[in-house]
Amino acid sequence: MTKNKYFEMNPPAKRLRGSMPKIGIRPVIDGRENGVRESLEVQTMKMAESAASLISENLRHSNGLPVECVIADSTIGGVAEAADCAEKFRREGVGVSLTVTPCWCYGTEVMDTDPLIPKAVWGFNGTERPGAVYLAATLAGYSQKGLPAFGIYGHDVQDSDDTSIPSDVKDKLLNFSKAGLAVAEMRGKSYLSLGGVSMGIVGSIVDQEFLLDYLGVRTEHVDMVEFVRRIEEGIYDQDEFEKAMDWVKEYAKEGEDPNAPEKQASKERKEYEWDTIVKMTLIIRDLMVGNPKLKEIGFGEESLGRNAIVSGFQGQRQWTDHFPNGDFPEAILNSSYDWNGIREAFMVATENDSLNGISMLFGHLLTNRAQIFSDVRTYWSPEAVERVSGKKLEGKASNGIIHLINSGSTTLDATGQMKDDGESVMKPYWDITQEDAEKCLDATRWCAADLGYFRGGGFSSQFLTTGEMPVTMTRINIVKGLGPVIQIAEGYTVNLDPEVNKLLDRRTNPTWPTTWFVPNITGDGPFKDVYSVMANWGANHGAISYGHIGNQLITLASMLRIPVNMHNVPPDKIFRPSAWSAFGTQDLEGGDYRACKNYGPLYS
Numbered sequence: 001m002t003k004n005k006y007f008e009m010n011p012p013a014k015r016l017r018g019s020m021p022k023i024g025i026r027p028v029i030d031g032r033e034n035g036v037r038e039s040l041e042v043q044t045m046k047m048a049e050s051a052a053s054l055i056s057e058n059l060r061h062s063n064g065l066p067v068e069c070v071i072a073d074s075t076i077g078g079v080a081e082a083a084d085c086a087e088k089f090r091r092e093g094v095g096v097s098l099t100v101t102p103c104w105c106y107g108t109e110v111m112d113t114d115p116l117i118p119k120a121v122w123g124f125n126g127t128e129r130p131g132a133v134y135l136a137a138t139l140a141g142y143s144q145k146g147l148p149a150f151g152i153y154g155h156d157v158q159d160s161d162d163t164s165i166p167s168d169v170k171d172k173l174l175n176f177s178k179a180g181l182a183v184a185e186m187r188g189k190s191y192l193s194l195g196g197v198s199m200g201i202v203g204s205i206v207d208q209e210f211l212l213d214y215l216g217v218r219t220e221h222v223d224m225v226e227f228v229r230r231i232e233e234g235i236y237d238q239d240e241f242e243k244a245m246d247w248v249k250e251y252a253k254e255g256e257d258p259n260a261p262e263k264q265a266s267k268e269r270k271e272y273e274w275d276t277i278v279k280m281t282l283i284i285r286d287l288m289v290g291n292p293k294l295k296e297i298g299f300g301e302e303s304l305g306r307n308a309i310v311s312g313f314q315g316q317r318q319w320t321d322h323f324p325n326g327d328f329p330e331a332i333l334n335s336s337y338d339w340n341g342i343r344e345a346f347m348v349a350t351e352n353d354s355l356n357g358i359s360m361l362f363g364h365l366l367t368n369r370a371q372i373f374s375d376v377r378t379y380w381s382p383e384a385v386e387r388v389s390g391k392k393l394e395g396k397a398s399n400g401i402i403h404l405i406n407s408g409s410t411t412l413d414a415t416g417q418m419k420d421d422g423e424s425v426m427k428p429y430w431d432i433t434q435e436d437a438e439k440c441l442d443a444t445r446w447c448a449a450d451l452g453y454f455r456g457g458g459f460s461s462q463f464l465t466t467g468e469m470p471v472t473m474t475r476i477n478i479v480k481g482l483g484p485v486i487q488i489a490e491g492y493t494v495n496l497d498p499e500v501n502k503l504l505d506r507r508t509n510p511t512w513p514t515t516w517f518v519p520n521i522t523g524d525g526p527f528k529d530v531y532s533v534m535a536n537w538g539a540n541h542g543a544i545s546y547g548h549i550g551n552q553l554i555t556l557a558s559m560l561r562i563p564v565n566m567h568n569v570p571p572d573k574i575f576r577p578s579a580w581s582a583f584g585t586q587d588l589e590g591g592d593y594r595a596c597k598n599y600g601p602l603y604s
Contacts, residue, residue, distance in 0.1 A: 002196050002542065004285055004434055004438075004563070005279030005341055006247055006250075006251075006339055006341065007337065007341060007434035007437050007438070008341040009341060009342050009430065010340065010341045010342060010344075010425055011064070011341040012060075012061075012063055012065045012430070013063060013064075013065075014063060014065065015289045015344075016064065016189060016289060016307055016308075016309060017307045018188055018189070018307075019093040019095060020065055020068070020093075020185075020186060021094070021095025021096065021179070021181055021184035021500075022062055022067075022068045022069065022070050022092055022093055022094045022095065022096075023052075023055055023067060023068070023069045023070070023094065023095075023096045023097075023098060023177055023240065023581045024069075024070045024071075024072075024085075024088075024089040024092070024094035024097050024098070024110060024117075024182070025048045025051055025052055025069055025070065025071045025072070025098050025099075026042045026048075026072050026075045026076055026085055026097060026098065026100070026102060026110075027045050027047060027048040027071065027072060027075045027076065027098040027099075027100055027101065028044070028099055028100070028101045028105045028110040028134075029041065029044045029075040029076065029077050029101065029103065029105060030077065030103050030104050030105055030106075031077030031078045031105070031106060031109075031532065032270045034163055037075075037077060038586070040075075040102065040103050041075055043102050043160060043161075044075050044100070044101060044102060044103070044114040045071075045075060045319050046163050047100040047101070047102060047122070047124060047163075048054055048071045048072075049071065050163055050164075051069075051098060051100055051122065051165070051166055051555060052069035052071055052169060053543040054165055054173060054174070055067055055069055055173065055174070055177050056068065056069055057457060058174055059174065059177060059178055059181070060183070060362055060368060060428070060430075061185070061368075062185075062344060062365055062368045062482070063344050063512075064344065064368075064428070064429065065445055066089060066183045066429045067177070067181065067206075070088065070089065070092045070094055072084070072085040072088065073085070073088060073146055075313060076105075077105070077106070077110065078106060078109050078110065079109045079110070079214065081359045082109065082111070082112070085112075086112070086113075086114065086157065086594075087221075089114075089117075089372075093178070094183065095117060095118075095119070095183070095184025095185075095187070096116070096117060096118050096119075096176075096177060096180035096181055096183075096184055097112045097114065097119040097120070098119070098120050098121075098173070098176070098177070098463060099112060099119070099120070099121040099122070099123065099138070100121075100122045100124065101121075101122075101131055101134055101135075102122060102123075102124035102126055102131045102160065103124075103131055103134065103406070104131075104133055104134045104164075105134045105138070107134070107137045107138050107140075108138070108141040108145070110138075111142065111147075112137055113142055113147065114143070115146075115346045116187075116602065116603070117180075117184075118150075118176070118179070118180035118183050118184075118559045119142070119147065119148075119149045119150070119397075120149060120150035120151070120152055120171065120172075120173075120176045120180075121135055121138055121139060121142075121150070121151055121517065122135075122151065122152040122153075122169065123135025123136075123151070123152070124158065125151050125153055125154040125155075125156065125158055126157060126158050126159065126160050126162075133155060135151055135153055139151050139578045139579075140580065141573045142578075142579070143578065143579040143582060145381050146384060146443050146579035147561075147600060148558070148578075148579045148580075148595075149287075149577055149578060149579075150172070150555075150575065150576070150577050150578065151577075151578040152172045152173060152176070153169075154166045154169045155168050163369045166481045167249055168287040168590055172575055173327075175325065175552055175555050175575055176555065176575070177367065177553065178337065178365075178366055178552060179552055179555040179556040179559055180187065180559065181365070182356035182362065182366055183556070183559050183560065183602070185214035185309070185365055186215045186216055186217055186361070187217075187308060187366070187603075188216060188217075188218075189218075189307055189308065189309035189406055190219065190306050190307050190308040190309065191206065191211055191217050191218070191219050191220070191308065191309075191310055191311065191312070191354055191357065191358070192215065192219050192222065192287060192288055192308035192310070192311035192312070192411045193206045193219060193220065193221045193222070193311070193312055193314075193341070193352055193354065194219045194222055194224060194284065194287065194307045194312060194313045194314060194352065195222075195223065195224040195313065195314025195315070195318075195319065195352055196314055196352070197314070197352070198314045198315060198316045198351035198352050198353070199316050199317060199351065200319075201351050201352075201353055201540070201544060202478075202539075203351075203352075203353035203354055203355040203356055203539060203541065204312065204314065204351055204352035204353050204354060206219055206221075206312075206354045207355075207478060209458045210478060210483075211318055211354070211358070212603065213600075213601035213602075213603050213604040214484060214560050214561065214562060214601045214602060214603070215560065215603075216442070216602070216603050217309070217358075218307040220308060220361050220362030221482070222287055222306070224314060224318070224319050226287070227280060227323075228281055228316055228323075230286075230481070231276065231279050231283070231304070232282075233576060234297075235283075235292070235294060235297075235299050235302055236279055236282045236283060236294075237282065237284065237291065237293040238505040239296075240282060240293070240339070241278060241279060241282060242341070243339050243340075244278050244281070244282070244338070244339045245269050245274070245275070245278055245505075246339075246357075247338070248274060248339075248557035251438075251441045251521060252274075252328075252441075252446050252459075253441075253442075253444070253445055253446065254443070254445065254446050254447070254448070254459070254494070255445025255446060255447040255462050255511065256447050256448075256462075256510075256511060257447065257448040258447065258448070258450050258509070258510070258511050259448065259450065259451050260393060261534055263451055264448065264459055265448065268335070269272075269457065270448065270453070270457070272596070273457045273458055273459065274322040274459070275325065276324045276327040277325075277327075277329060277459065278328075280326060280328075280329045281328065281329040281332055281333060281338075281497060283335060284303060284311065284313065284326075284329050284333060284346075284348065284427065285346065286302070286303075287305060287308070288305055288306060288307075288308040288311050288346065288390060289305045290304045290305025290307075290309070291303055291305070291526055294485075297563075302307055309347065309362065310348070310349070310357045310358065311346075311347070311348050311349070311351035311359060312348065312349035312350075312351070312353060312354050313326040313329070313330060313348060313349070313351075313352060313359070313408075314351065314352040314356050315350070315351060315352075315408075316351060316453075316454075319456070320454045320455065320456050320457060320458070322455070322456045323456040323458070324449070324454075324456050324457045324459075325407070325408075325449050325454040325456065325458035325460070326350070326408060326458070327350075327407050327408045327458055327460040327461065328446065328459050328460075328461070329348070329450070330348045330349075330350050330373075330408040330409040331408065331409065331410060331411065331461045331513075332369065332396070332412075333345070333346040334346060334347065334360075334373065334410070335349045335370055335409075335411045335412040335440070335494050336369075336370050336411070336413055336427075336429040336432055336437070337412055337429075337437040337440075342347070342429055342432050342434075342437060343429060344429050345364065345369075345370035345411060345413070346360050347360050347364055347371065347372070348409055350373055350406060350409040350505065351406070351408070351447065351541075353489050353541050355386075355475070355476045355477065355478065355539070355541075356373060356475065356476075356539070356542070356543050358476055359474050359475050359476050359486075359543035360373060360409075360543040362474065362543075362553060362556060363472070363474065363543055363544075363545030363549065363553075364545075366545070366549055366552045366553065366556065367428075367545050367546060367547055367549060368428040368429075369413070369426050369427065369428055369545065369546050369547075370411035370413040370414075370426065370429075370543065371410065371411060371545060372404070372410050372411060372414045372471075372515060372543070372544035373406055373409030373411075373541065373543060373544075374404035374405060374410060374541065374542055374544060375404065375406045375540055375541060376402060376403055376404060376473075376534065376537050376539075376540060376541065376542045377402075377403045377404065377405045377406075377508060378402070378403040378508070379400060379401075379402055379403075379530065379534035380400060380401050380403065380504060381395075381400045381531065382398060382399065382400055382404075385401075385500060385504070388503060388504075388507075389497075389499065389500045389503050389504070391497055391499070391500050393496070393500075394497075394503055394516050394575045395517055396468060396494045396495065397494040397496060397516065398554035399518070399521065399530055400518075400529070400530035400531060400532055401494060401496070401516050401517065401518055401531060402516075402518070402519070402530065402533070403471075403508070403514065403516065403517075404514070404515040404516070404517050404542065404544065405508060405509070405512050405513065405514050405515070406512060406513070407449075407453070407454075407509070407512045408460075410513045410515070411426075412440045412441065412444050412463070412546075413426045413427075413432075413440060414426065414459065414463075414465050414515060415438065415439075415440045415443040415444060415463045415464075415465060415466065416443075416465050416466035416467040416469060416493070417439035417440045417442075417443050417466070418432065418436040418439070419436075423467065423469075424466055424467020424469050424493075425467075425469065426469065426546035431516045436588065442465075443464075443508075444462065444464045444513075445461075445462050445463070445465050446459040446460070446461060446462070447459060447460050447461075447462045447511035448511075449510065449511075453509075460511050460512055461512070461513050462507075462510070462511050462512060462513060463511070463513045464501065464513075464514050465493050465507075465514065465515040465516070466495060467493065468492050468493060468494055468495065469490065469492065469493045469546060470490070470491075470492055470543050470546070470547055470548050471490075471491060471493055471517065471544050471545060471546055471547070471548075472488060472489065472490045472491075472544070472547065472548055472549045472550050473486050473488075473489045473491070473517065473519070473542045473543070473544045474486060474489070474543050474544075474545070474553055475504065475537065475538060475541065475542050475543065477538040477539055477565075478560070481560075483601075484562045485538070485562065485563050485564070485565040486553065486557050486562050486563070486564050486565070487536075487537065487538055487552075487564075487565060487567070488550045488553050488554070488564060488565045488566070488567035488568070488569065489519040489520075489527075489537075489566075489568060490520050490521035490548045490549075490550045490567075490568055490569065491517055491518050491520050491535055492518050492520075492521065493515055493516060493517060493518075494516045494517070495516070496516055501514070501516075515544070517544070518530065519568065520568050520569050521533075521568075525566070526566045526567075527541050527568045536566055538565075550568070550569035550573075551568055551569050551573040551575060553567075554567065554569060554574055554575070554576065555575050555576065558577055558580065558592070558595075558596075559577075559595040559602070560601075560602055561595075561599050561600060561601055561602055562596060563589075563592045563593040563596040563597075564589070564592055565589070571588070574588070576592070576595075577595075579595065580592065580595045581594075583595040583598065
């Protein structure tokens with residue numbers, strides 16, 4: 001394949017203000033000298049080094065940068081060395097704390113007491129020294145002091161000279177570390193609200209207290225008139241705009257126009273709409289993360305951006321009744337490539353649905369992948385499909401399907417055109433090839449906006465998600481008197497018979513991207529069947545991540561003290577702080593609610 005200038009790989013880079021959080025590793029030890037401490041120094045420090053190697057070799061930040069680990073300068077045998085370690089962690093920008101030990105230590109004397117940093121303790125399962133005794137003692141101390149901590153203890157006994165990390169311990173170390181990094185990476189960043197409330201959607205009534213108290217995220221508001229100002233005054237990189245327009249002409253293929261012939265826009269009008277929506281794409285990005293090019297043309301303030309880790313575009317209706325819609329900007333920014341090459345996806349929520357935007361952000365930080373934003377539009381029963389099509393649903397779809405479709409934010413990565421061993425996948429951006437990107441773009445058409453929805457015109461992406469990909473749909477909702485809750489549904493995208501797909505798609509808006517989703521059914525509660533998942537979903541939108549990541553989302557939610565009100569994750573994969581068991585071991589869902597209420601939001 002001929003190398004294309006548009007699909008060069010952007011190297012890993014930090015585009016937001018603030019340092020990348022690191023993982024701090026605390027090797028704690030029995031402080032008694034004259035033989036005891038000395039005999040444990042090497043083993044204890046090797047545990048720390050092994051944990052650091054595991055984490056740094058297996059995890060990356062979503063921007064592609066490696067995850068760095070910081071190990072205390074010495075083993076920690078008492079409060080003085082604990083203080084030295086805490087000072088080093090503050091200096092080094094540590095955002096996650098992992099304590100490791102093979103032996104008994106002095107519980108509360110060596111513990112980490114920073115209330116804002118997620119913390120875990122790995123106690124080595126060996127018989128020579130009582131690592132399990134220390135683990136139990138220190139977890140009791142964390143619980144009594146109101147500092148939830150995760151306990152990690154291998155299933156099988158190891159010999160004292162065994163420096164390997166068992167697979168069950170690896171899973172918990174990596175799950176904890178990735179979720180902890182997500183907590184740390186959100187802290188101090190912004191949600192950028194572009195406009196206000198869209199069509200009365202409650203998620204776009206941005207709840208600043210939720211964002212700040214639970215996530216440490218501030219809220220920035222920019223009125224949509226700022227788009228008009230920047231377009232009219234040329235506050236964007238003109239050279240990049242021209243490059244982007246060349247890219248659009250080559251890769252953004254127009255599809256069908258759903259409007260009646262007499263209402264279809266003229267060629268000149270459509271050229272204006274393309275010109276406008278490309279400028280809008282540049283402006284949204286610049287508002288989020290800044291652009292030094294703006295300073296060069298005399299706009300220093302505008303060049304700084306809003307340090308936004310996620311944003312939402314109101315669009316409907318005040319904007320879209322007059323100007324072209326935000327479907328193209330949202331879809332391109334949420335994808336892993338554009339005219340500047342292959343790069344980390346941005347998180348941009350359609351209709352300014354901040355709760356779905358944060359749900360997308362959770363998935364992005366945990367998987368390093370682009371995210372699907374969809375309406376949870378329709379449940380199709382097997383009977384209804386057969387009635388309207390004359391054909392039966394088969395395979396994973398045989399018990400019914402949920403139609404995920406939305407005009408805006410669905411990433412083009414969701415076309416299913418990226419492959420790994422012939423199977424459809426969604427990749428971290430650093431694994432995406434030029435061929436992957438071109439295939440995703442080739443599978444997408446840009447259809448003229450339905451003028452019944454969007455009087456100002458614009459273009460919406462049209463594609464069908466192909467392949468049976470493992471995915472997880474999630475959504476944060478806020479309930480008065482209860483606060484935020486999170487829903488999680490693991491399942492698969494599915495292929496339908498082409499005739500069935502066309503028939504069902506044409507019953508709604510066929511010019512929007514479609515994903516057919518089947519949740520994993522357990523036979524109980526909200527996962528009794530596919531219909532029950534649809535019936536219990538708490539809002540009109542869902543955020544969909546590649547992979548089955550429900551266990552990681554549950555771990556992250558517990559760190560943030562957000563209870564999970566529905567999920568289909570197998571019980572043996574759930575990993576929460578050890579204190580959660582004190583709030584109920586039989587009714588785990590109720591225990592989660594009680595624990596989250598007891599500890600309250602992380603930052604309040």
